[in-house]
Each structure stands twice: as structure tokens, then as C-alpha cells.
Amino acid sequence: MARIASFLTEAGGWIVEADYHSDPDTNWFFTRQEVRADSLPFGVEELRTRFAEVARQLSALSDWSIIDTGVKRRVVILVSKEGHCLYDLLGRVHGGELDVDVRAVIGNHTDLADITRAHGIPFHHVPFPPGDPEGKAAAFAQLSQLVDAAKPDAIVLARFMQVLPAGLCARWAGRALNIHHSFLPSFVGARPYHQAHKRGVKLIGATCHYVTAELDAGPIIEQNVIRVDHGDSVADMVRKGRDIEKVVLAGGLRAHLQGRILVHGNKTVVF
Amino acid sequence: MARIASFLTEAGGWIVEADYHSDPDTNWFFTRQEVRADSLPFGVEELRTRFAEVARQLSALSDWSIIDTGVKRRVVILVSKEGHCLYDLLGRVHGGELDVDVRAVIGNHTDLADITRAHGIPFHHVPFPPGDPEGKAAAFAQLSQLVDAAKPDAIVLARFMQVLPAGLCARWAGRALNIHHSFLPSFVGARPYHQAHKRGVKLIGATCHYVTAELDAGPIIEQNVIRVDHGDSVADMVRKGRDIEKVVLAGGLRAHLQGRILVHGNKTVVF
Amino acid sequence: MARIASFLTEAGGWIVEADYHSDPDTNWFFTRQEVRADSLPFGVEELRTRFAEVARQLSALSDWSIIDTGVKRRVVILVSKEGHCLYDLLGRVHGGELDVDVRAVIGNHTDLADITRAHGIPFHHVPFPPGDPEGKAAAFAQLSQLVDAAKPDAIVLARFMQVLPAGLCARWAGRALNIHHSFLPSFVGARPYHQAHKRGVKLIGATCHYVTAELDAGPIIEQNVIRVDHGDSVADMVRKGRDIEKVVLAGGLRAHLQGRILVHGNKTVVF
Amino acid sequence: MARIASFLTEAGGWIVEADYHSDPDTNWFFTRQEVRADSLPFGVEELRTRFAEVARQLSALSDWSIIDTGVKRRVVILVSKEGHCLYDLLGRVHGGELDVDVRAVIGNHTDLADITRAHGIPFHHVPFPPGDPEGKAAAFAQLSQLVDAAKPDAIVLARFMQVLPAGLCARWAGRALNIHHSFLPSFVGARPYHQAHKRGVKLIGATCHYVTAELDAGPIIEQNVIRVDHGDSVADMVRKGRDIEKVVLAGGLRAHLQGRILVHGNKTVVF
Secondary structure (H helix, E strand, C coil), rough: CCCHHHHHCCCCCCCEEEEEEEECCCCCEEEEECHHHHCCCCHHHHHHHHHHHHHHHHCCCCCCCCCCCCCCCEEEECCCCCCCCHHHHHHHHHHHCCCCEEEEECCCCCCCHHHHCCCCCCEEEECCHHHHHHHHHHHHHHHHHHHHHHCCCCCCCCCCCCCCHHHHHHHHCCCCEECCCCCCCCCCCCCCCHHHHHHHHCCCEEEEEEECCCCCCCCEEEEEEEECCCCCCCHHHHHHHHHHHHHHHHHHHHEEEEEEEECCCCCEECC | HHHHHHHHCCCCEEEEEEEEEECCCCCCCEEEEEEECCCCCCHHHHHHHHHHHHHHCCCCCCCCCCCCCCCCCCEEECCCCCCCCHHHHHHHHCCCCCCCCEEEECCCCCCCCCHHHHCCEEEEECCCCCCHHHHHHHHHHHHHHHHHHHCCCCEEEEECCCCCCCCHHHHHCCCEEEEEECCCCCCCCCCHHHHHHHHHEEEEEEEECCCCCCCCCCEEEEEEECCCCCCCCHHHHHHHHHHHHHHHHHHHHHHHHHHHHHHHHHHHHCC | CCHHHHHHHHHHCCEEEEEEEEEECCEEEEEEEEEHHCCCCCCCCHHHHHHHHHHHCCCCCCCCCCCHHHHHHHHCCCCCCCCCCEEEEEEHHHHCCCCCEEEEEEECCCHHHHHHHCCCEEEEEECCCCCCHHHHHHHEEEEEHHHHHHCCCCCEECCCCCCCCCCHHHHHHCCEEEEEECCCCCCCCCHHHHHHHHHHEEEEEEEEEEECCCCCCCCCEEEEECCCCCCCCCHHHHHHHHHHHHHHHHHHHHHHHCCCCCEEEEEEEEE | CHHHHHHHCCCCEEEEEEEEEEEEEEEEEEEEEECCCCCCCHHHHHHHHHHHHHHHHHHHCCCCCCCCCCCEEEEEEECCCCCHHHHHHHHHHHHCCCHHHHHHHEEECCCHHHHHCCCCCCCCCCCCCCHHHHHHHHHHCCCCCCCHHHCCEEECCCCCCCCCHHHHHHCCCCEEEEEECCCCCCCCCCCCHHHHHHHCCEEEEEEEEEECCCCCCEEEEEEEECCCCCCCCCHHHHHHHHHHHHHHHHHHHHHHHHHCEECCCCCCEEE
């Protein structure tokens, strides 16, 4: 810690925000430093070069990255029919709260094409034929081509409803964020609100996590819950749940894009 | 209670939802009954005629209304520059969650004209010249004409930022809903997040209330809060607060339109 | 509904609180009426007799009970070493918030004997020898004798840490309340905070439920959650979780004793 | 920051936890470092001597303290009739969660004498005669003598219900913690639940703050809220509010004793 702080201080860096965490189980040490770019006498590339030397001295296992907030981060959003998460994200982009470059919205249905285009964002329709494994594989091939062409910093599954194949999970590891409409690990998989209604829980939840090959089992970024009672039908749960899905996804995406999330094993450190 | 239940039961009414509340301080009794229209052998007008007789027998002070959910309720939204509440409401309308007829959006700035029109909703620009009482009075006259022409069941001040004159408060009593960005009665008036930051509170809030002549003092419909800490600047509070403003306003509007809110004195019963 | 309301009204009953719920899936109808005893011209036994006739007319399947709040309800509390739930309950009894007759506290350790006796409540020590099935069976026999002798309206497993045999679950069905230190159905069974820490969840929870033969799978009465982050060790989670365990258990017990909980299948209606 | 981290690192200190905050409004910089005592080659007094030199070099305005967690912190608790906060604190002490030395409980009534003594803690009865300013002044003199004799690190007003005179506020500045039963700054002063009921708020709150001469206006340490509705009487609010009062006070006290709270002007940094 002292080594990193000294490096930044000696270079004249003005540290805006600093966070630390050490994990007693694995003896890993995590930190995030936010430095004013104009306080450093060199640019971001030179910073990367110099810091690489510091990191090397600290440990051969060091894993680090430097994000330049002066460059807009690139996002691709995958959707299906339900628009609440997309609406919410577009509203945040429009209001300046989420200062990103949405390169494309890709949907397996066209329901959300109009609202996307009203924001001047390209919408691509990639249908996923149900019960047709080959058709699906082809659709995923097309999808991944569209996504990769955008070189996204984040691939947001905003209620996308299709399970990504293991190959894409691996290729997009640490960049693909999903919103699952339950308080994981409860109610993995399909129709979580139906499962919640059947079990008679008194709170329903939403979970934003990184996508991994095992369904709904990736590192959890953010979660929240909302109260329900015996009077709430599945439809009421769906409606109430949307309000937390939106906030949990937007919060997770924001943290991801600001480099606040460090993944370690199957867990996250969120600074 | 038995009298109302008997009336509905004898008419064959299928009661979907029933709520009761008696106020020990004032001895008033409140109830809301939701009845399936097709379970009654007559229409809504006949129901009103018949129920009027029941109400007369119950008490000369009875105050009641019957809402026909088969008729879309009419809404006018007043906005300024900040779009998060408008985006949120339009998203809910688009997704079918808020099944209303948004007759118009009226703004004292044009920032939100495009998103409104993208939804096929008329946007009216009514500028309010700062520091010009006569100009403001004229603007309010124009505004009220536009609003009243729409015969709205709800007038939503979605971060409108102009204080309604007493005359409009009276004319729209029980129909005009405001979202105030604080946990009332804390931080009445201008710049509540600045006030909250100065006081060093650990939670910030939002309040949806009916508009009355006294600023931010009308009957409270719904409130919520979100956690902040010493690291949150005013700008952070503004950002975090938006997420509860949206949910609190949408929840309040939904309850209002479903006839779930009974105003009594300066308080609400929310069924 | 009208039938029950008419019966009470005709008898002159002053209804303090009334709740209704109809379940569209099973077509069951649920209600709870709270009536001022001194508003009725007869006593509770006569009320039971008369209401039995009403219930019979309503449906052969009717299931009902009448609680006399003038009679203190009887409670037995089962504990192990951890005292936070017991302390909390005793504090509520002492302060008059929980107006019950705690007949006994039974512990498989003696750690909580002193605080129990300081409240003038008998403490029974029933050790459960680990790894000795016969010894455990004998202990459960002794335990059930002590419990049944108290004729309790509620048997509270306040972090008791022993799994009740199926026979006791059946005998105490609808009267035995457990507090499980997770947000069920996540993290069933032993060491839920360890499980939660391993999975990296961002909220931990507590669940109060009726005890059934299947472990941690009984009807849920009440749940709540509290936020944790990457900096929280298992010990931190244990500490934070206690604060919600206490409140969730006390709330569930209160609702149970006031007859606010109607169990239907594996779910609860909580009025 | 680098200077402090270097000092600790050069001394071989193992930093368990580190927090930083810089206030852009005042340009103050705040930090808390938690170091394993056995990782340093010298004792706490030597640490204080050496760090004083570092602090002097950093700024003439530096304000710092070093807490030795090997020494139990001393607490005095002031109470009146309501026992829920005292019960809660004693339960936490008994369970080892709050590892402190409660030197005394002082009450202006004797209601809580028994439970205090059952824990082996001295209880002092100091009556405050109502409507007798001289009698009250004498009582405060006796109270302050008892408190000061205990040399407490924290003086906890656990629903004490007497307003401290300005002199005591000054003498105990930064050590006297109060729990106020509202979400400050709403409902300052007497009977906040009555005020909340009258205003018709939908959430009630509790606030833990440092005591200052201005009533209920000191630096806020911690706050929380709980939902209420139109059906909640003042008595219901009192009951529900207790659950958050307890948790908010205990959380604030814990943070205070661990040196996690830095007061700056009328605000707190809580690490």
C-alpha cells in the first residue's frame, strides 16, 4: 500500500479517492486509486509504463489496470421484450448520469427498436428460433460478431432471457453483466418470481452478476430486495421486482465502468 | 362495514380486494372495495345511483367515489429540465405497467420535448420568465388552460420546479401530485440535497404528496430513503436521490389512479 | 365476508381491525376480525358457540379460531448458547411490549440460565450429547415433556441449534417458530453465514418460519435482510445478522400470538 | 497519506484496515488506520511519541488520536424508565459483541435498577424533580460527579429524557452520544412520534448523534427508518421505533468506541 501511495505521491498525483481491502483467507491485497489526470506530469500511457514497474516489484502475481476516464466507455446492451431496464439505462445516459457510449442495442425481438432508435442508437434484430439448436448457434455467432465489433467495455444483458454459450462466457469474462430477477442464490434459472411466489417468501430480490458458464452462479456485484406479502400475485411480484432490477443493474454497471469492481475467484470486491 | 359488504354481496358483486380503516382520533371510517364489473347485473352509472342511497343511509357526512377501471385514466405531466421522473413514467406506460392516457407533457424548458414526442405524446412549451411576476402569472394561466383542457385525473409535477399559485392548488386539490426530493418534513423548499449535505444526514429521501397552498406541506402519499455517507458530495446525493424519487412518484401515482388514497385532513389513508 | 361482518354487527360487535384476503389460485378466502370484547353482549365461549354455526353455514371446509386477548398467551423458549434472541425477547416482555407468560426457557447449555432466572422465569437444562442418537432421543423426550407441561401457545426456537424430530414437528405443528439465520430458501441447514460468505452475497438475511419435518422448509412468517460487503468476515456477518434475527423473530412471534398468521399449505397469510 | 502509510510500513506495521476521505469543501483529509499491535516493535506509548512527530510534519492543524484496543473502553449509560436500549446494550455486552466495561448505569427512575444489577453493574438513582430548576441543577451536579468518576470513553444517553445543560455538553463534547427517536432534522424535541403521527409521514426514524448545546442538533453518527402506515397509532410507532432506536444506538456506540468517527464541524466522517 505504502509503495503504491508513494509512487503516486512522488509523481505529484492528487488522489481523489482511495480504497483498500485485504482478504485474510487468501492474503490478497486489493486497492483502487482515483487520481486527477492533470496532477500528473505525464499521460496515461506513460503512467501505465511506470506503474508496470511498480507492480512487478510488488509481486509476480499482481493484476492491475488503469482506466482513463477521459475516454468514454463503450457499452452494448442485449435485450428481449421487456423494456424496463433498457428504458432506465437510456434515461440515465440521456440525463448525463451514465456518461457512456452505447454502441448498439441488440434484441431477439423488435419491441425495443423504436425507443432505441429515438436515442440515435443502432438497434440490431437477431432472432433466436426456439427449439432449434442450430438456429440458435447461428444467432449467437451473429450476436457475438455484432458485440465484438463494438469493442465494448461492458456487455449488458438487460433481461436478455437467452443463456450465453460457454464460449461467449469465456470470451466476455469480466465484461458481461447480467441482471437476474431473484435474490441469488435463491431461485436460479427460469421464472424466479413464480418460484418465489410458490415458496411464499416475504421479500423478492434482484442480483447483478458477471456472466459465467454456470447459470446464475457468477460473481455477484450488487443485490437488493423489496417487500411482498400474501396479497401479491406473481404479476405483482414481476411489477415490484422491476423497480429493483433497474436500480441494481444500473448500479452494477456504473461500478463496473468506473473500475470499482475487482473480481477474485467467484467473489467481487466493490470499492 | 357490514352495510357496504351486504349491499355488494346482495347485488352479486365479486369482491376482489377490500380494505378498512377506522381512525380512533376522529371516528371516521374508511374503506375501499374492488369489485369485478362483470359480476354486477348493472353498469357503473346504476351502481353509482344505488350506492348513493346506501351512503345516504350510512351518514350525511359520507364522502365516496366509484372508479371504472375500464376507462383509461387521464394524466398530464409537468416538467422542467430534469428528465429522470418523466423517463421513468414513460417507460412504465410503454411497458403497460401504468395503463394510462398521458394527454400532454408541459415543460418550462424544451429539454424533454423530443423524448415526449417519441412516445407520440404532445409536448407544450410554457416558459416561466424568472424575476417577472406578471410573466409568470401569464405562464400559469396558459399552463392551467392546457391542463384543464385535458380533464386530467392526475396532474403530475415531475420535478416541475415552479411553485403553483394558491388558486391552482385549490382548483386541482386532490389531483395534483408533487415529488419533493427530501424526506419531508425535513428540508422543505429549495435545494433540499444541499440542505441535507450541510446537515450531514446519513439517509436522504423523497416524498410524494398532494400539492396544497402551503409549500411542501400537503398530505404525504409515499416516502422512501436511501443511504448516503461522508463521501457523498451534493452531486452524489442528487444522483442517488433520483432512484428513489422515481420509484416514490410512480408508486404514489399508481395508488392515486387506482383510488387507493383517501385524503382526510392533512393525512392520507393508502389502501 | 358479508356474512361474518353481519354476524358481528348484529351482535353489536365493535370491529377494531378487519383484514381480508382471497387466494385466486385455491379460491380460499381468509379473514381476521378484531372485536372489542366489551362490545359483545356475551362472553368468549358463547361467541365460539354462535360463530361455529356461522362457520358451518359458510362452508364445511371452514377453519377458524377465536383468541381471547384477555388471557395471557403462554410461551416456551428453546435456546442453546447464543443469547441475543433470548435477551431481545426478555427485554420486550419486561418492557410490556410482548405481554405474554414465558412459562420456561429450556437450554441444551447453561449459558443463559442466569439471565433467565433474573427475570423470575424457570430455566431447564437438557443436554444433547453430540454423536449419541439414543442420548439425543432421550433428551428430546425430556424436552417435549417440559414443553407440553407448559401447554404453550408458542414454542420459540431462539437459535436452538438442534433439529426437531419429525414427531415433535407434527405434534407442535403451527405452534413451533424457528429463526433461521439466512434469507430462505438460500443457505438451508448448517452455518448459513459461512455459506453466504463463500457465495459472496451482498445482503444477508434472517427468516422466521413454522417448523416442519423438512429442515428450514416450513411456511415463512417474516424475513428481512441487511447489507454486507467484501470487507465483512464471517464473524462480521454473524454480528450484523443478529440484529435482523432478533427483529424478525420478535415480529413473527408477535404476529403469531395475535392470531395474525393463517397457514395455508406451505405459505402464510399475515394480517 | 503516503507519509502515514510509509511511517507504519517502515515500522513493520501490519495494516488490518485503512480508510481515507478528503473533503473538497474544506480541504481536510481524514484517515483511520488499524494496525496489529504485535506487528510493531514498540508499545502504544512509543507509537504515540513517534507518530506525534509525523503529525507535526504533516500540518500544524493535525488532530489525531491512537486507541489501544487491548484496553477495555469505559462506558456510562444514562437511562430513565424505558428499558429497550439498555436491555439491548446489556445483551450485546453479555454476548461479547460489545467488549466494553460498563462502569455504571445512572437513572432518574429506578425501573431499570434490577436488570442492571443482575449484570453485576452498579446502578445509581439520581432523581430529577420536575419543575424545580434548583433541584435539577443539583441532580446534574451529582450526575456529572458520578459520570466523571468513571472516566468514561462514552456517555450513552439511552433514552435519558433530560436535556443536558450546556456546561455538561461542553465538558463531554465528542463523548456523549444520544439516541433521538426521529429522523433528524425532522421532529426535534419532545414527543417526536406524536409529531410524526400528526404529520402523517410514511416512515419513522431514529438518529444517534453527539450531544451539543443546541437540542438534537449535534453531529449525526447514524440513522435509520422503518415503515409505518395510516393504521399505526402513536403507540404502534413507539413500538416499531424502538427496534430501530436500539440498532442505531448500538451501531453508533460501536463505531464511536472503535474510533471510527471523526467529527469535523457539525458533521461526522464514519469509517
